[in-house]
Amino acid sequence: MRKKLKISHLYLIVVFLILYTPIFYLIYYSFNSSGTMHHFEGFTLDWYKEVFADTRLLIIVLNTIVIALFSAAISTIIGVFGALAIYYAKRKQIKNALLTLNNVLIVSPDVIIGASFLILFTIVGIQLGFTSVLLSHIAFSVPIVVLMVLPKLQEMSPTLVDAARDLGANSWDVLTKVILPYITPGIFAGFFMALTYSLDDFAVTFFVTGNGFSTLSVEIYSRARQGISLSINALSTLLFLFTITLVIGYYFITQRSQRSSAVGGRK
Amino acid sequence: MNDRVIIRFEHVTKQYDDDPPVLDDVSFEMERGKFYTLLGPSGCGKTTILRLIAGFIEPTKGNIYFNGKLMNGVPANKRQVNTVFQDYALFPHLNVFENVAFGLRIKNLDKKTIETKVREALRFVNLEGYENREIHEMSGGQRQRVAIARAIVNEPEVLLLDEPLSALDLKLRTEMQYELRELQRRLGITFIFVTHDQEEALAMSDEIFVLNKGKIEQRGTPKDIYDEPINRFVADFIGESNIIPGKMLADFSVEFAGKQFECVDHGFEPNEPVDIVIRPEDLEITTREQGKLQVRVDSILFRGVHYELCCYDDNGNEWLVHSTKKAEVGEEIGLYFEPEAIHVMRRVETKENRGGER
Ligand SMILES: Nc1ncnc2c1ncn2[C@@H]1O[C@H](COP(=O)(O)OP(=O)(O)OP(=O)(O)O)[C@@H](O)[C@H]1O
Ligand SMILES: [Mg+2]
Numbered sequence: 231m232r233k234k235l236k237i238s239h240l241y242l243i244v245v246f247l248i249l250y251t252p253i254f255y256l257i258y259y260s261f262n263s264s265g266t267m268h269h270f271e272g273f274t275l276d277w278y279k280e281v282f283a284d285t286r287l288l289i290i291v292l293n294t295i296v297i298a299l300f301s302a303a304i305s306t307i308i309g310v311f312g313a314l315a316i317y318y319a320k321r322k323q324i325k326n327a328l329l330t331l332n333n334v335l336i337v338s339p340d341v342i343i344g345a346s347f348l349i350l351f352t353i354v355g356i357q358l359g360f361t362s363v364l365l366s367h368i369a370f371s372v373p374i375v376v377l378m379v380l381p382k383l384q385e386m387s388p389t390l391v392d393a394a395r396d397l398g399a400n401s402w403d404v405l406t407k408v409i410l411p412y413i414t415p416g417i418f419a420g421f422f423m424a425l426t427y428s429l430d431d432f433a434v435t436f437f438v439t440g441n442g443f444s445t446l447s448v449e450i451y452s453r454a455r456q457g458i459s460l461s462i463n464a465l466s467t468l469l470f471l472f473t474i475t476l477v478i479g480y481y482f483i484t485q486r487s488q489r490s491s492a493v494g495g496r497k
Numbered sequence: 498m499n500d501r502v503i504i505r506f507e508h509v510t511k512q513y514d515d516d517p518p519v520l521d522d523v524s525f526e527m528e529r530g531k532f533y534t535l536l537g538p539s540g541c542g543k544t545t546i547l548r549l550i551a552g553f554i555e556p557t558k559g560n561i562y563f564n565g566k567l568m569n570g571v572p573a574n575k576r577q578v579n580t581v582f583q584d585y586a587l588f589p590h591l592n593v594f595e596n597v598a599f600g601l602r603i604k605n606l607d608k609k610t611i612e613t614k615v616r617e618a619l620r621f622v623n624l625e626g627y628e629n630r631e632i633h634e635m636s637g638g639q640r641q642r643v644a645i646a647r648a649i650v651n652e653p654e655v656l657l658l659d660e661p662l663s664a665l666d667l668k669l670r671t672e673m674q675y676e677l678r679e680l681q682r683r684l685g686i687t688f689i690f691v692t693h694d695q696e697e698a699l700a701m702s703d704e705i706f707v708l709n710k711g712k713i714e715q716r717g718t719p720k721d722i723y724d725e726p727i728n729r730f731v732a733d734f735i736g737e738s739n740i741i742p743g744k745m746l747a748d749f750s751v752e753f754a755g756k757q758f759e760c761v762d763h764g765f766e767p768n769e770p771v772d773i774v775i776r777p778e779d780l781e782i783t784t785r786e787q788g789k790l791q792v793r794v795d796s797i798l799f800r801g802v803h804y805e806l807c808c809y810d811d812n813g814n815e816w817l818v819h820s821t822k823k824a825e826v827g828e829e830i831g832l833y834f835e836p837e838a839i840h841v842m843r844r845v846e847t848k849e850n851r852g853g854e855r
């Protein structure tokens with residue numbers, strides 16, 4: 231028993247080492263003064279300075295954040311109503327069909343989604359740039375939000391809605407005073423997921439950017455292709471830290487929702 | 498029409514899809530200010546009746562009247578009734594005060610009125626000082642009282658309670674039975690209480706409706722129902738009893754267990770087959786010679802206040818006896834009972850009754 235435990239621990243450690251080593255390697259050399267990634271000469275913050283001096287890069291960072299916030303906010307709104315629609319679908323077949331369509335979007339490869347958006351935007355005649363990136367980010371975030379919100383809805387006891395109606399609430403009151411407050415943790419979780427997905431996204435964005443507009447991941451990719459500069463390491467490090475912060479935020483939100491639903495629900 | 502009547506069901510049927518009807522042509526009236534209990538086994542349609550009154554569902558056929566006004570099509574939020582749900586359905590994101598205030602806030606009452614009314618309602622259910630507690634910090638019994646306060650603060654004319662005590666332990670449950678009954682007297686409004694516990698029904702109600710498979714088998718005061726069950730189902734459901742097939746020989750004379758007995762029932766056809774009921778507590782243990790019936794003790798159980806004996810007569814009928822006297826297993830004893838203890842029921846040859854199961 232003890233031995234088994236040790237082996238499983240060892241296994242986990244190895245896996246995490248493999249997964250995280252490249253990232254820490256990259257972070258480590260972002261402080262290297264020699265400018266290469268194989269010989270650590272001395273500690274420096276020059277690369278970070280370079281990043282903050284690069285206005286083009288800063289504008290791209292800003293773009294990325296604006297896209298992420300907008301797409302997360304809009305897709306959260308759409309996703310919540312989508313989840314409500316699925317929840318209230320009367321016929322079981324319709325409900326399952328909607329849910330399946332939603333899940334297919336989540337598992338289908340980004341490349342296909344990106345390519346199909348490219349085709350769509352070209353046909354409809356939307357210029358590639360801010361709008362196209364925003365639209366495509368909203369599109370791939372909505373299913374994620376639906377997936378985060380729907381379980382909260384399903385876990386809600388239907389008598390809660392009955393109780394509200396019993397106390398005189400009309401449909402609007404039921405939605406705003408009972409359902410939305412109840413699923414708030416799911417909504418936040420969905421928002422954060424959408425935010426991280428949008429910040430991360432490379433494949434879809436790569437297809438639909440253009441016209442001088444770019445996001446961080448695309449920019450890092452194109453710079454990495456041009457040749458190594460450790461400012462990319464510095465940038466990646468910052469991005470990594472930002473994502474970690476988001477994940478921790480997300481963790482605390484789900485923690486809180488778990489606690490409240492554990493005690494709030496049934497006896 | 499009688500103006501004491503507050504709720505009237507007129508040939509109400511409720512059916513989902515092509516399933517057999519959940520409620521089958523039910524008609525009844527309920528009066529203002531009384532404590533009614535709907536009693537019946539699981540799935541008999543008790544909750545369905547409450548949901549029809551509350552307006553969460555609409556009848557497939559028939560009419561429901563409230564204060565003489567037709568309620569069909571009137572949505573739940575426009576009805577003068579409030580419900581205490583089986584799982585209480587308190588809003589987990591609101592604290593005790595806000596839960597109770599919910600209905601008043603919907604009505605847009607001013608802050609001061611809400612404050613006074615909520616405090617008053619909480620005092621009514623003995624929950625003063627709990628205003629700022631979260632729901633998850635309340636015990637089961639306290640939650641139930643919050644649910645009641647949330648309902649009565651709206652001053653409904655009818656309060657519907659769907660098995661509100663089923664989640665509580667025995668002691669708390671008995672306490673709450675008294676409290677609920679007392680509350681109903683103080684408020685003077687109609688309570689419609691659902692339970693599948695016959696003792697609870699007998700203890701609390703002005704009137705009991707015994708339901709079975711979407712029909713009302715019998716309605717009456719607890720005493721009526723207990724002493725004069727109309728058929729085998731009711732007799733069996735309401736407390737433990739001995740139900741034995743017999744034959745009505747003539748008025749005041751009945752035959753069962755191979756013997757002839759004097760009784761107080763009359764008005765049956767000569768030789769009409771009947772079911773007779775004798776409650777276990779009406780049977781007395783005596784010697785074989787003095788007893789009206791001779792039985793052999795098969796098993797004995799100590800039940801606290803009395804012994805419960807399971808006996809068999811020579812014809813193989815089972816007799817349950819509650820007695821403070823003890824007997825030995827295997828002992829041959831006699832059972833004595835007064836003619837008034839025998840209750841004769843007409844046998845209705847329906848599927849349910851013939852099968853004899855609950
Ligand atoms: N939405 C529904 N669709 C189909 N059948 C339903 C629906 N709601 C209730 N029923 C059926 O109606 C019947 C009566 O249900 P109801 O909830 O009134 O029972 P009950 O007497 O309250 O039972 P319990 O004591 O278990 O609460 C059950 O057989 C149930 O399966
Ligand atoms: Mg029920």
